[in-house]
Amino acid sequence: MDFDSEDNSVKLLRAQTQIMNQTLSFIKSMSLKCAIDLCIPDVIHKYGQPMPLSQLIASLPIHPSKTDSLRRLMRMLIHSGFFSQHNITENELEVSYVLTDTSMLLLKDHPLSMKSMVQLAYDPFLMNPFHQFSTWLTNEDPTPFHTQNGMAFWDILEREPKFNNFFNDGMASDTRLVASVMIERCKGVFKGLNSLVDVGGGTGTMAKAITKSFPQLKCIVFDLPHVVDGLHGTENIKYVGGDMFEAIPPAESIMLKWILHNWNDEEC
Structure with missing residues (x-):
């Protein structure tokens, strides 16, 4: 036996596998997108118990010729941890699906839903x-986005109201989850503070969560003018438009969430 040749073959196959795994990894993401587009998590949740594949097929607008493809899609999503499989009988059509902790966060009506963020x-x-x-x-x-569109990301948001709303919804969904964890686990950070400016605070999701738990805080939501235009503040929340590279409203504390990654180190 030629051991050197065998060792070389193993290396070649391992290298090929790595290339193919990287090349086709987008299928996982597109499978998740497909599940969200078809509202599969919501359909299974509404069913109220482990949902058989046959019932899932009947509940979705699936063309009769694509039922086997749906089964394969669900296999991919189970492997990725978005659903759990229950085998009731040996009949593959009676395989049933339930949500996992992950897919619960993809439900439209979940208070901490990440559906908008994933769609964005x-x-x-x-x-x-x-x-x-x-x-x-x-x-x-400056960015691949500029190469594709001929302008900066923030300029597109200002010129495309529909995408701007889509972006704000996505960021708000992420913020609701982060705010929930932050307020629960990091309460000490806010003790003794009287004012805070949330730089890039969007439509104020984070500020609303903070002031609800810490009513002594006065929050300034600071973002680009087109983001805060038309938004109305409260006794504890004030919306201010501007450019953080020019000036940031004064406050005892500054919050930067999903901000610094948008620019290079020198600008930051």
């Missing part, structure tokens, strides 16, 4: 720039 991530405005990565590395554009 798959929007063409955010996906297409990744096809420009190699082109961007060869030019002077």
Whole structure:
């Protein structure tokens, strides 16, 4: 037996496997997008008990020729941890599905739903720039997004109201979850504070959560003018439009959530 040849074959197969895993990893993301587009988590949740595949097929607008593809889709999502499988009988059509902790966060009506955030991530405005990565590395554009669209991300938000609303909904869904954990686990951070400015605070989701738990705090929600335009404050919340690179409203504390990653180290 040629051990050197065998060792080389193992290396080649391992290298090929790594390449194929990386190349096809997008299928996991697209499978999740498909499940959200079809509202599969909501359908299973509404059923109220482990849902047989046959019943899931009947409850979705699936073409009769695609039922086997739905079964494969569910296998992929089970492998990724979004659903759990229950085998009631040996009949594969009677395999049943239940939600996991992860897919619970994809329900439309869950108070901490991440559905909007996931949908935002798959929007063409955010996906297409990744096809420009190699082109961007060869030019002077500040970001791949600029290479794809000819303008900065924030300029697109100002010019595309529909996408701007989509973006704000996605960020708000992320903030609701983060705020819930932060207020529960990091209460000490806010003790003794009287004022806070949330830089890039969007429509005020974080500020509303903070002032509800710490009513002594006065919060300033600071974001670009088109983001806060038309938003009305409260006794504890004030909306201010501006550019953080020019000036930030004064306060005892500054919050930066999902902000610094948008610029390079020198600008930050």
